[in-house]
Amino acid sequence: MCNIIFSWVLCGLTLFMLNCSVLAAGGGYTVADIQRMGLQANGLLQAARSQVDIAQAGVTSASAFPNPEITFMAGPDSPRLPEIDTGPSSMQRQVTVSQPLENPWVRRARIGAAESGVEASRANLEQARADLAAQLRVHIYEFLLRRGLAEMESDIFNLMGEIQRRIKLSVESGEIARFELIRADTEVMTAASRKEAALLNTERARIALLQLTAGTLPAEFDVIASLSDPVELPSLEMLRTELPATNPEIQRLEAEQDRARLRIDQERASVLPSVDILYSNYQDRQFTSNTAGLSVRIPLFYQRRGEVDAAVSDAARVRETLDYRRYEIGRLLESAWQAMEIARRRVEMFEGGIVKEAKAALRVAEAAFRLGERDFIEVLDTQRVLRNARSELLQAQFELQAAAAEIDRLRAHYPQE
Template sequence: MQKIYILLCLFFSFSSFALAKEPVTKYSIKEIQRLGLEVNGLVLAARSQVNIAEAGVVSASAYPNPEVTVMAGPDAPRLPFELTGPATMQRTVTVSQPIENPFFRQARIGSAEANVEVNRASLDQVRADLAAQLRIRVYELLLRKEQAAMETAIFDVMEEIQRRIKLSVEVGELARFELIRADTEVMTAASRKEAALLSAERARVALFQLTAGALPPDFAIQNSLSEPVELPVLEELYQQVLAANPEILRLEAEQNRTQLRIEQERASVLPSMNILYSNFQDRQFTSNTAGLSVTVPLFYRRRGEINSAIFDSARVRETLEYRRYEINRLLESAWQAMQIAKRRVEMYEGGIIRTAENALRVAEAAFRLGERGFIEVLDTQRILRTARLELLQAYFELQSAAAEIDRLRAHYPKE
């Protein structure tokens, strides 16, 4: 027995030491958002698109390269040697340098730069969406954990009531039917408890997915589900959304790009030129010639490409106007949802929960004294459970509405 006692002491000492070496890491919502924005694959892919667009600016700014043509070969005489003399070698070198249209070049570079802004706005859109999803998932995890804790507490209470009823049935104070009902309620509470625990684990897995597994397995969250929400007034939010919403900024940059594309297509109608220089040499002569090659758009003046660019610009402009209106309505909807959730929280915190808790305490005391039956305790327990679930859901809806508003105004921790 002494050896077993010593081994147990060593085991628990080692376990305590291991727990002390690996404390649970707590993260705030902003830290989880920053972590997700750093490692999420969609954000990394959107950032690569920005790099590709920036490389496109380098390509658009490059000057055209000259073309060099070299031709050489022997001369084969067709007349007698007395007339032509000996055979010889000839060589021709031709250099062609395109002269780029400055209006076309300026529009092409501007279009590439506008494409960079489009991709940057798309990157901001991905970031804002991911940050909002992470925030909602964090509060969903807190919601599921609160629900699991509540269902666990109800299960413990049901087990205690079942134990009391079992003793009463054994001494003959209650009928066995009451014990059967209590057993059923305990099994129902156990089922709800297991479902709540599995829902909490599923919410935790969703966070792992959005952060690409960067969170430690035993992480904890510093925030609480009932923390207050502080946002500017609605009029100020309107201004922030119109100035910072990534989708609006992307469409504005895309509209600028389509306008520059129209200018680029119109500038391409102007004549293009190539400067030519040629050097010819054989045994007797050396010839240097220079010239100018001009492409004249006489028959086809790119009418189709210009019209396509004009219609594309109109499409983007109409989409921009509609999305501005629609995003304002989304902001109003999220604001109204937040106000409704706040009102529900005030109602449940202001008296509904307290009244249900008092009713449950009275019913439990009456049950212990034998003045009330199990059904009264069960009814009051269900009323309190429903009220607490509604309060937790109102908390979650409040935080979800705030997250949606922050998504619309691109308010998230910057990298």
């Protein structure tokens, strides 16, 4: 008895390990798994991360102090008068050190503008992540949609094949005319064509997912998800409240607005006089001279009016763009929410009765056809009604998931890497 139990346990562990190995080799992946894989491997995100690094390097550059300048000059004296009057010739050397004193208001504004550039780059990266995650989610459910349509067309092809065999037997026995068999052959070929097209569309959707994940998915992967997955989102009022604080594009434009404002401060502070500290050491055969002073550049004739006006205009452009995009993104949220609600009602309508009634009608038509009470045309009509209903249901389920993905994109909600 113990040996039998041990054998069963060993078999169970073996099957578990085999299932785990199948999943690891490319079996099933959840929607979040595929999104994470795409976010880690996509080259466009790597480029966006590099932009953040570049912006952070810009902060380092903006925080640097100006370097001093050292000038060294040397050369012989060439007397123009007799040596008895000037003394013997000698070598002279001069070293001059110049250190700019940076305007603190210019420095503060420049560093602040660079830091705002970092925030804008991070918002760009967040936008790229949200866009890619939403795109992956839509493509995943499009793959499930294509696969569901392919399964539906396969069922129809099998049904048409069964009816064709029954009609062929009836024709051979002389019960019905050969014309019915020709019609059945045509319907089988049409169903086979639709089935082949649906399978090819499924492969196209699979290839699109492989492309978005940069080939990190195995070629024969499977998705652990369904078009009927529940969609759970906050209420519309909560989404309206949180959207301005979470939408990456609004955050980027706000960072650009801060950068434009600080650029105005920088240009206006640049009008103030700039000062350099000077120190000079002069030596010749007879004398050593140490002098210090200041060099002041006074903006007397040109006070950077053009640069200030350009900065003001750029700030106005960013502010107007921000106001418009806030309004537009709010409308996009409303539109996506309405699309989601419409798709949800369509799903409920088809799942609630239309598909069930169409299936029941097809079963009745098939039974009547087998008993000889109905002809082939009625089976075809009920089959087409069911096909249309199933197609509409699958399309409505996909539209529901796509609308939810758009809402998550707008609020930058996605699985983290």
